[in-house]
Amino acid sequence: MAGVRLQDVAEHAGVSMKTVSNVVHSHPNVSAAMRERVQRAIDELGYRPNAIGRRLATGRTGLIALAFADVRLPYFSELANVISKAAAATGPGYRLLLEETEGTIEGERAVLSASEAGLVDGMLLQPSRMSSREIAERHGDLPMVLLGEGPAPLSVDRVMVDNVAAATAATEHLAALGRERVAFVGHERSGMSSTSRQRIMGYQEGLERHGLPVDHDLLISTGAITSQDAAIAVGAALDRGVRFDGLVCRDDLAAIGALRALHERDISIPDDVAVIGWDNIAFAATTFPSLSSVAPNTQALARVALDMLAERIAGFDGIGRHRVVDFDLVLRESAPALASTDAPGGELASVHAGSAHAISA
């Protein structure tokens, strides 16, 4: 039955509301007989505490908002899953309110400027377009932790993977495989995100460390962050004579598009072109050939983000903390492990603020 109130239970059991409340919360100071009597009343009436009433009284809703561009992007749905599980296990057990920004500045503003306050206890936001200044100004006093390598004001907590280091590690792996012309695929043709920018920086760093050519022709941008656009862009590059034997992809979407473009032209992977993606999405294991990929430690990311958010909710008010979580380089058929690091878990490189492990899968 709905509409059964705490007070109804109290009357039915012939006790005060406080006593019922004590029973509901398993408070120690209540006699066994009383507990029994009240519990019977609860069961008979089918009483269920009303969440909103409780929340008005306590000031906590138990809800946190998770905001990112689009849940259809595999990385984000993976993130939503991991965070939702971790959130349920955090403190009182948080639940997730899903907010999509569509990767637009309007969407990001809307998420931060919700006209109502107090619905959620805090927010996890992966921004991509908003400037760090605007984030700092708009978030008001909503407890917040930023996800990812996007803009982040010093005043706000943030968790990310070292994208530069990871891109360097991926590029160096291709170099170690003997690749001499390594291209980068999948950054936005216009309005490049900080994600793409950092990955390209790391890619260049990797090339330079091995004395490989850094060439604008080897930067293959796409119209949108989709595998279709990547397939088109890589196909066009090949058709206009751009040659490469290794491909660092902005993400697995781009990598899957690249796979398709290469297949269409009967280019063998990894013999002719080795490919590394990013995010290690579930499909990476079943593409043909299977895809090597940079795998951010999303478990750690969720854990760290939620811990920091819980501290903020609890009242912590210090300067923003910026944390870095580690990543793996998961090596599959499209860019296999070197013979010498063939064993799963073989250490490939140790990079600043997190280690890159090469894992053969």
Add this chain to the structure above:
Amino acid sequence: MAGVRLQDVAEHAGVSMKTVSNVVHSHPNVSAAMRERVQRAIDELGYRPNAIGRRLATGRTGLIALAFADVRLPYFSELANVISKAAAATGPGYRLLLEETEGTIEGERAVLSASEAGLVDGMLLQPSRMSSREIAERHGDLPMVLLGEGPAPLSVDRVMVDNVAAATAATEHLAALGRERVAFVGHERSGMSSTSRQRIMGYQEGLERHGLPVDHDLLISTGAITSQDAAIAVGAALDRGVRFDGLVCRDDLAAIGALRALHERDISIPDDVAVIGWDNIAFAATTFPSLSSVAPNTQALARVALDMLAERIAGFDGIGRHRVVDFDLVLRESAPALASTDAPGGELASVHAGSAHAISA
């Protein structure tokens, strides 16, 4: 500033709470001068209405729960995206609380038996394991609409696609392409879901209509609903000598796994084996070859489900309504359109309770 209350604004502006409330809600009956004065107070204090207070007073939270197995499954993340957009456009603008059941009966029970009531105004649930009787018993009086072809008590609203008809259409398309041994891939090895059951029924119906062999060897089950398991299962079937020239897959995950198993064995798609998946996930367009797929009309599904839910929330209390939305058969390289129905939108078949359109993509 947080902690600014309606009352603070009223005092600051020297008016009553009611007047402030009128301004906040853009009520007509308030003079321009008054509106101006109050608005200034709101801006000066940075007042934002508190959602929980409002919700306690109105009894509505503006939240609906969306519960399904796992947001990482592409079909569900697509659904979450479509429903979240449609929900924002429904009535007062609903937001989504994400709940994952992990496809287990415990998970489904947990979602329905949340110990607190009143947090959400209603629920959209895609059940897979729970019996219809248990659903009917447990949902209490929470406004609810069921999604998908799982168990559904007559007392509860439900929206689905006609899975039998769609599977028949897919199978018949393969028959029309001249395929003579059409297998089904991807149902659970044990504990088969009603989804798989219905799709297999439609598959059998399609075979029988064309006098094609119905053979237990042609039912290739998998351990889990993943593309990896499908790749293993299809590979094993091929290796033990099962032969087929067409494949109806339970979903695109299974289809992508099948693609991989076929590629590994140098079997040509669609020449040797034509493949049709289900759900028309984004990747279907960029696999190699691209994947033909049954495309449920998720837009319509979201629209119908939310409309029914809104009616339930508004108090509608009639018997459960079971609605069927249509689907398309999107034809790509893995099982191309017939020459005669080559034109996009060419009508393939008209099936009960929804039309199947063949669309070449």
Add this chain to the structure above:
DNA sequence: GTGAAAGCGCTAACAC
């Protein structure tokens, strides 16, 4: 160990 009563912030009669 149990009860009474004062809020939490907002809405909506109802009165002015």
Add this chain to the structure above:
DNA sequence: GTGTTAGCGCTTTCAC
């Protein structure tokens, strides 16, 4: 047009 006031359902001091 604007103000007063009684809740919405729960928690939580503070008496008893």
